[in-house]
Amino acid sequence: xxxxxxIVYLKGVGPQRAKVLATELGVRTIGDLLDHLPYxxxxxxxxSTVASLQDDGQYVVLRGQVTxxxxxxxxxxxxxxxxxxxDGTGTLQLVWFAGTKWVREKLKPNTPYLIMxxxxxxxxxxQMSHPELEAVSxxxxxxxxxxxxxxNTTEKMKASGLGTRALARITETLVANMPPIPETLPDxxxxxxxxxPRREAYFNIHYPSSDQTLDQARKRLKFEELxxxxxxxxxxxxxxxxxxxxxxxxxxxxxxxRFYSECLPFPLTGAQKRVIREVHDDMRSGRQMNRLLQxxxxxxxxxxxxxxxxxxxxxxxxxxxxxxxxxxxxxxxATFLRLLDGLPIEVELLTGSLRAAQKRKIKQxxxxxxxxxxxxTHALIEDDVDxxxxxxxVIDEQHRFGVQxxxxxxxxxxxxxxxxxxxxxxxxxxxxMTLYGDLDCSVIDELPPGRQPVHTYHRLExxxxxxxxxxxxxxxxxxxVYIVYPLIEESEKMDLKNLYDGLEMxxxxxxxxxxxxxxxHGRLTAEEKEHEMxxxxxxxxxxxxxxxxxxVGVDVPNAxxxxxxxxxxxxxxxxxxxxxxxxxGGGQSYCILMTKDTLAANSKERIRTMCATSDGxxxxxxxxxxxxxxxxxxxxxxxxxxxxxxDIVDDEPLVRATRDTVRDLLIADPSLSQYPLLQKHxxxxxxxxxxxxxx
Ligand code: ADP
Ligand code: MG
Numbered sequence: 225x226x227x228x229x230x231i232v233y234l235k236g237v238g239p240q241r242a243k244v245l246a247t248e249l250g251v252r253t254i255g256d257l258l259d260h261l262p263y264x265x266x267x268x269x270x271x272s273t274v275a276s277l278q279d280d281g282q283y284v285v286l287r288g289q290v291t292x293x294x295x296x297x298x299x300x301x302x303x304x305x306x307x308x309x310x311d312g313t314g315t316l317q318l319v320w321f322a323g324t325k326w327v328r329e330k331l332k333p334n335t336p337y338l339i340m341x342x343x344x345x346x347x348x349x350x351q352m353s354h355p356e357l358e359a360v361s362x363x364x365x366x367x368x369x370x371x372x373x374x375x376n377t378t379e380k381m382k383a384s385g386l387g388t389r390a391l392a393r394i395t396e397t398l399v400a401n402m403p404p405i406p407e408t409l410p411d412x413x414x415x416x417x418x419x420x421p422r423r424e425a426y427f428n429i430h431y432p433s434s435d436q437t438l439d440q441a442r443k444r445l446k447f448e449e450l451x452x453x454x455x456x457x458x459x460x461x462x463x464x465x466x467x468x469x470x471x472x473x474x475x476x477x478x479x480x481x482r483f484y485s486e487c488l489p490f491p492l493t494g495a496q497k498r499v500i501r502e503v504h505d506d507m508r509s510g511r512q513m514n515r516l517l518q519x520x521x522x523x524x525x526x527x528x529x530x531x532x533x534x535x536x537x538x539x540x541x542x543x544x545x546x547x548x549x550x551x552x553x554x555x556x557x558a559t560f561l562r563l564l565d566g567l568p569i570e571v572e573l574l575t576g577s578l579r580a581a582q583k584r585k586i587k588q589x590x591x592x593x594x595x596x597x598x599x600x601t602h603a604l605i606e607d608d609v610d611x612x613x614x615x616x617x618v619i620d621e622q623h624r625f626g627v628q629x630x631x632x633x634x635x636x637x638x639x640x641x642x643x644x645x646x647x648x649x650x651x652x653x654x655x656x657m658t659l660y661g662d663l664d665c666s667v668i669d670e671l672p673p674g675r676q677p678v679h680t681y682h683r684l685e686x687x688x689x690x691x692x693x694x695x696x697x698x699x700x701x702x703x704x705v706y707i708v709y710p711l712i713e714e715s716e717k718m719d720l721k722n723l724y725d726g727l728e729m730x731x732x733x734x735x736x737x738x739x740x741x742x743x744x745h746g747r748l749t750a751e752e753k754e755h756e757m758x759x760x761x762x763x764x765x766x767x768x769x770x771x772x773x774x775x776v777g778v779d780v781p782n783a784x785x786x787x788x789x790x791x792x793x794x795x796x797x798x799x800x801x802x803x804x805x806x807x808x809g810g811g812q813s814y815c816i817l818m819t820k821d822t823l824a825a826n827s828k829e830r831i832r833t834m835c836a837t838s839d840g841x842x843x844x845x846x847x848x849x850x851x852x853x854x855x856x857x858x859x860x861x862x863x864x865x866x867x868x869x870x871d872i873v874d875d876e877p878l879v880r881a882t883r884d885t886v887r888d889l890l891i892a893d894p895s896l897s898q899y900p901l902l903q904k905h906x907x908x909x910x911x912x913x914x915x916x917x918x919x
Contacts, residue, residue, distance in 0.1 A: 229253060229254045229403070236397055244380060264374045268285050269370050270285065274314030277343050279344065283340065284340070284341070288309050288337065290337065294307065304319065316352055318352055319353045319354075322354075338358045340389075373392050405426055407421060408448060408452075408901055417447065420437075420441055420444040425441040425444040429445060446875055451882040459890065462890055464514070471539070471541065471641075472507075473535050476504075477537075478538065486566070487563060492527070494670060498666075499666045499667075499668055516647065517645065517647070517667075518648075521648045521840075523670070528646075529545060541615025542595065542598070544604055544614065545620065546605070548621045554575070570589075571595075572598050574600035587609055591612055652841070652845045655872060678786075678803055679812065680815040682791075682832075694814075698814075703783070704760065704766055704784070706767075706768045706770065706787065708786065708789065711723065711772065726769060734767060742769065744770040744771070760783075772798065783806055784809075785806065786814070792827035796834070799817070799834050830850065848872075852873075
């Protein structure tokens with residue numbers, strides 16, 4: 225038998241079941257079946273007794289003997305087989321509705337059996353239908369496997385006689401005639417981490433002989449999964465780093481120096497300085513830079529971007545900044561003009577809404593090299609935009625740009641430009657380690673001085689009078705307040721009603737004309753929204769009742785309180801973004817999370833996390849732990865979601881170990897010449913990895 229052999233030839237399978245296995249599980253070969261791993265095990269050594277059974281649907285194992293076999297006809301061709309099962313503490317009735325003939329032939333009275341299944345109380349009598357049966361020797365010495373694997377199955381599989389037990393019988397045959405399973409990991413690694421050989425691991429993951437061997441088998445297979453993920457990433461990274469030449473920006477010149485000494489509005493934070501240094505080191509290394517810059521909202525990424533762009537200018541190149549929306553692009557443009565005031569630097573804004581003539585003009589000046597810094601939306605990467613000498617591209621808010629869009633940047637210059645991607649949505653550390661192997665990732669982990677952390681509290685409906693009283697105090701002290709309601713598309717009608725009810729309640733408590741209230745939600749036109757936002761911004765209204773439309777881009781430093789209604793309905797990153805709307809000016813700021821009285825464990829944990837920390841990274845980690853990686857944007861192509869055994873949160877030590885192992889291995893032997901096994905793997909996965917050209 226070979227791993228590549230068709231499953232159909234395995235004993236107990238046959239053409240019909242083979243078809244079901246293929247369509248339901250994608251299992252076609254012996255190797256595929258070996259890779260269909262149990263999701264739990266039944267420990268046969270943990271025996272229940274009839275006297276101690278609970279009616280809770282648990283799968284149990286009992287040991288005893290059968291008596292009183294009886295067949296009752298229930299139809300023309302149907303019959304039911306029953307028998308009593310006695311284990312010394314009580315009696316349980318076993319029932320079969322199908323396959324009765326076969327069972328009756330096999331079942332011997334007065335011999336010891338193990339039975340397994342889910343008992344149920346039926347008219348005061350314990351019953352178990354279609355139990356798993358297994359004869360045991362009378363002296364009780366059961367030399368067989370102590371653990372039984374339990375596999376995922378589907379309804380369709382069960383209908384074809386491929387329930388979890390049937391599948392287990394098939395895998396038992398399989399491991400009893402284990403085909404050769406070639407080792408994939410180099411000897412040195414197996415020895416260093418004391419990993420089980422691959423063949424043994426496959427045997428033990430299906431039929432572990434003990435808890436310890438199961439742990440070892442799991443560790444080995446998880447290690448392998450993570451190791452090859454790391455190898456793919458790090459190898460591709462290394463290829464890119466060695467293959468992609470980059471412009472050398474070694475010069476620090478007048479643009480940078482003059483800005484630094486004349487224009488810098490405040491001293492840089494330590495983190496900003498460090499990141500600029502990291503970027504500069506990259507840009508003068510001779511290799512093309514591909515760096516991810518992570519930093520919480522308000523950590524000062526824009527300034528870092530600007531100063532890196534000045535370095536490009538100092539080396540005779542142009543730079544561009546790409547933002548996800550026109551609003552953000554023009555905001556950046558205004559910021560740049562303000563910061564660069566007085567310096568002889570040409571900055572332009574290119575967005576889709578410019579008139580054709582304006583666009584043409586900008587493109588022409590860009591191609592001639594007259595414009596040094598260009599800011600815009602994805603209009604920047606349209607085919608007809610030609611740069612004179614593009615040296616650096618900064619992308620704000622990474623996740624909104626697809627990989628394909630980014631790869632178009634490479635066509636914009638003879639030599640690929642350096643790329644800096646900025647994001648305020650932190651990637652949890654374990655993920656970053658997996659995806660980037662900690663390479664080319666910069667972090668601004670320090671907020672500018674003077675920012676006071678936002679105090680966050682959890683309050684229930686019963687506390688509302690006190691909450692409103694507090695809002696009143698803040699407003700009377702000259703501050704402004706946000707009250708945010710969830711608005712989920714599926715329940716939009718209900719949510720809108722909540723919003724309007726909320727508005728009414730607020731207006732009752734905060735009567736006009738003394739208090740003025742604005743309301744903004746997604747159903748309003750852009751002008752209506754803008755109008756209300758401006759009123760709030762100018763301080764004409766005190767309270768902004770809104771849905772999450774205010775999540776991005778609103779900046780009202782005088783607003784010091786963020787009340788989030790039904791906070792249990794928001795995700796962690798959304799809560800974090802919302803909270804980021806306050807605490808931007810002077811004055812202590814507050815975030816109040818209103819929830820219903822009883823919360824699901826998951827919601828409770830989210831609220832607890834929010835109250836405990838304002839660190840975006842900690843929040844991202846908690847988010848990953850609570851939701852799993854499936855919901856995190858941009859991970860679909862990463863391979864992380866395909867992991868069968870390893871869990872990038874729970875298995876952080878292994879993530880770390882594999883990352884370090886791969887790194888050391890590639891440092892010592894970049895072409896893997898001593899590791900034919902690994903080379904083979906690389907050849908195999910090369911095609912899948914093309915997209916990773918840009919991180
Ligand atoms: P983000 O990282 O969210 O893009 P910004 O770059 O918009 O943050 O910066 C947020 C605010 O902090 C801006 O008003 C900016 O002027 C200010 N800022 C940036 N760096 C510093 C600094 N080193 N010291 C004080 N304020 C700073
Ligand atoms: Mg920003």
